[in-house]
Each structure stands twice: as C-alpha cells, then as structure tokens.
Amino acid sequence: MQGFGVALQPMNLFYALLGSVLGTAIGVLPGIGPALTIALLLPVTISVAPTSAFIMFAGVLYGAMYGGSTTSILINTPGEAGSMMTALEGNKMARNGRGAAALATAAIGSFIAGTIATILLTFAAPTIAEIAFVFKPSDYFALTVVAFTSAAVVMGSSRVRGFISLFVGLALGVVGIDKMTGAPRLVFGRPELLDGIDLTVVLVSLFAVGEILFVASRFRPGHDEIIPIKGFAFMTREDWKRSWGPWLRGTALGFPIGALPAGGSEIPTMLSYTIERKLTKYKDEFGKGAIEGVAGPEAANNAAAAGILVPLLTLGLPTSATAAVLLAAFQNYGLQPGPFLFTSNPDLIWGLIASLYVGNFMLLVLNLPLVGVWVRLLLIPRPQLYAGILIFAMIGIWGISGQVADLVIMVAIGIMGYVMRVYDFPIAPVLIGLILGPMAEVQLRTALAAGQGNPAVLIGTPLSTVLLIVAALFLLAPLLLRRLAK
C-alpha cells in the first residue's frame, strides 16, 4: 500500500505519464522498441531519482505493448514479435470495418491482463525474494547457467547461432578491469577499454545501428496502408461475451511463461492464439477476423511483460533484451535487483509495482480515445524517421562518456548487428551474456573460493544440482526430441 503513496506523488505520476506516452509512441513507430528507448533514456535519467526513473521505464515497457497492437491492427505491421498474432485477426477485423472493436478488445484485454499480472507480481515477488534469501553463490551460478542455456536455445532458430550470440556477449562482458583481482582483461593496451564495454553502447549499436543498416539495405518504400476506423463501432455485447475467456486464458498463459527464463512474449501469444482457435465456437471466423484471436494474444502479451519483472526484481535475472537494459539501469544507480532490494529499497520496488497499476489505467485512457493521434505518427516519412533514430543513438552513446572509442565500438558492433540480422542470429543472448556473464563469474569464483577450489561445491546444494540439470535438459532436449521423432 505504501507503494501507492509513492506512485501517486505528482512527480511520479508525471513520469508515469511521460513513460506511457513515450512507450506508446515507440510501440507505434517502426525501428525503435522498448529496450532501445530505455537504453537511450539511461544517460538522461541519471539526475532523476531512481524511483521516478523506473516508474517511467515501466510506462515505456507497458506502453510499447499497447502501441504495438495499434499498428498490428490498423496497418498489419506488428511492431514486435509479441504482436505478430494480433496482426493476423486484428487486421482482418479492421478491414471488415470493425477496427474500433479490435482496438477496444486489445486495449481492454491488455488492461485486464496487465492488472491481473501486476496483482500476481505483487504477491509472487516477495515470496520468491524470500526464498532467494537463502541462495548460495553456487545456486546463483547455477541459475545464471540456466538463463544462459535457455536464452541460447529458445531465442532464435539454431542452437549453434544462439550460443555464438551468447558467447560473443560473454566475451564482451569480460573486457575491462577484473573486479576481483584488478587485472585488466582484453583491453590490448587501450585505456578507454579499462572500464569495460557499456551495455548501453552494445544495445544501441545492435538495435539502432544494426537495424538501420539492415533496413536501409533492404528498404521497401510505400507499403503502409492505414485502414481508417469507420464510425465508432465499439464492442457489442457479443464481443464482450466472446472476449472474456480469451483475456483470462491469455493472462494465465502469459504471466508464468513470461516469468520463465527466455520465455518472452512470443511463445505465450502463439499458444494463446492456437488455444483460442481450438476452443472457439466460431471456427470459420478465424483467419477472417475473429475477436478471440485479438483478445487472447493481446492479454498474453501484456501479462508476459509483467512476468519478466518477476525474475528481474526478485533474482536479478534478466530474461529478455528489455529486462537486460532494466538491470543495467539498476546497476547505474548502484542498485542490485534481488532479494535484498525488497528490504533495502522498499519504496522503489513497491512504488514501481504500484505505478504499473497506475500506468495501465493511464494507457487505457490514452489509447482508446486517442488512437487517431497515435496512428498519425506513422505519417513521418521513413528516411527522416530512421535518420532521427540514428541521431538519438549517437547522442545516447556520445552522452555516456564523450569518448571517440565508444563511437568506434558503435560502428563495429553495428556491423555485427547487421550481419546477425542477415544470417539470422538472435540478438538478445548477446545482451544477456554481456550483463549476466560478469555476475556468473563473480558467483562462480566466490563459490569456488568458499569451497577451497573444489568444483564439487557447485553441486553442493540440492537447488544448484537441480538447476544445472535443468540447464543440461535445455541443451539436450531438442536433440532427444529429434531422436525420438525418427
């Protein structure tokens, strides 16, 4: 409850509103997503109180989900992987003149799912944090190993390429002064590298520069067709009746899967779509604009967004690119998410969680009546839009430390981002490796030091053993499944 006291302070309300507006805008715009936006905001927010900053970031995270559904429905360009399923049915509905109903079920479904998921987060987070109190370094190390293998296996189409992404991230993560011995690592005599490579630089280079290079080389101008919303055919009584079930089922799928390592929002939205398709009484409408196909995936999408906050806040474990940059934001403020944050900074945690309720409500109000305004953003011509994104990326990187070395890294990693897109390497594992690698290393070395160098300490607790087995299963399961299938 004290959280609401924090979240409802006028200053924090302002930041929640700012975050929601920004989030919706970038959700609508192509080429820029929540992870990139938060990364670009990081240097600017350094003078803002951490609670306000995180309230704004939460607004960006949720807002991007709302914005993404708007574009999927009205122009059939899913802003991100999570809204791909919405585009299938939602765009058909818009073509049939039921755009307003599709937007409404998406927004209200997002609101309900976001609120339920936030309630679940409110109760689940302290419990998990409580359990995490007794974690030993070996448990933490095993947990990071699970995060690594699941990220490399689940994200992307090939395990080899997933692991290459992960190991590139791990390699980038060791650059700089070793925290435990002070030895400079992989700096090759360049003093600029002693501080290590900033996650923001890598993220902005991969997502902004890499994306701009890729889109520029394969640009298809003039394919957008915005479907006008005819009249105000809001949801009918039948629409409500058909939306309830999908909303709740989507939430039930999205939250737990989002909370799992590498669960993300793609899998729950696809599952939700498949399930609604199976359950519906209106099978023939699927593929032609069935409201269930919008309501379910949209709810799953938003619930998953809240789900990723569970491992992040309670264990300090990022499970997506956005979560990785949020973790970097915590570190910028000298905070380490995990069980101790609940006792040392309760205002921050509960203020953040309370602001999720507030932000969800704001987004509902912002999105339903103002859809026309958001869609207008798409009229920004693409050349100038992408040029502007590069300018902001440049400012974001230059503003961190004003080093030309960072600009060189930007070009190098930007080219890597381009190559990764052309040859279909997943990008999130790089960021997870970069930010979790150093943590895994510290835990590993602490655990081994405590065990006097005996590697048996790594499986010394039942939990660490179980987690390492889970990690091994992630690695081997696809192989076994393939064997069985033959």
Place this chain on the structure above:
Amino acid sequence: MSNNPEIPLEGTGSGDGGAAPRPWWLGGAVIALGCVCLYGSAQLPQGARYAAIGPGMFVTVAGGGLVVLGIALLVQIARGEKFEPQDAEDASGHEKANPVALVTALAAAIVPIFTMKPLGLPITAMLSFVLVARAFQSEKMWLDFVYGALLGAASWLLFTRLGLQLGGFLPIAAI
C-alpha cells in the same frame, strides 16, 4: 522468424535474400573472435592461490567456446545450412541487399568518429542525418540538411540542459 503470411511478398522467387549460399567467412570470423580472446587470456593467470580459478579462466572459456562454436558453424555450413535473413518492419529479408544504400548508411555511422570532436554534435548530427535519409532514398537533400541541422541543434540544447556532457556546440570555433 516467420514472416507474416498476410504481407504479400515480392521477389520471393530466389529466396536467398542476398545471403551467400556458403558463408565460410562467418565461421572464420567467429573462430577469429575466439582466438582474440584466447590470445588475451594467455597473458592472464588462469588460477589463483585462494580460489581454483583466476581472472584468465573465464576469458579462456569464452574464447574456447567461440572457437568450438565457430567450427560447429563451419560444419553446419559445409552441410548446407540455410540462412534466412530476419524480417523487419519496412524491410523484407527476401529482398536483395542494395549495396549503395548499405554503404551510405554505414558512412552515416562512421562520420561521427571523425567529426564529433572537432565539429561538435549539431554538425555531426546534420551530416549523419543527410546520409541516412539518402540511404533511405530521400530525394530532397537540401531539406534533409535543414531538418538534420535543426534536430541536431535542438537535441544538443535539450540534452545539454538535461545534464548530458555532449561537448561544445561548435568546438572548432570554440563555442
């Protein structure tokens, strides 16, 4: 990533998206990256007195992992692994790459390395803006100069006020 089936695709015939059928260099690049790590870790102590592993161990693992994965990638490539370019908004992975646009956009990213220090952010932003817009087939170049200069100057003013250290407005003239 599967493409949205509803978006009509043009030129899906070849389906190679500009990716070379056998990108051997890709595996080579991964192995080279791993070797750089291994070279760096060779100068670091692998063990430490108080713990089993020292500062070099993790670097060795990362480098070794990259070398092994690079070899695995080469094996996949030899077996004819297919690489489907990812789809993005405004772009289709199936389209052939336009090298001129790619180089122009890359130039926009490289320009700041040389101009940021002497010419300052606003002018650098203007130059990069024009180059990216050009890469995206913008036709009114003089307008892009104006937009770029305005955006560069405005963001310099805004972000400097917000507390970012972005350098002088026009360092070469000591402003």
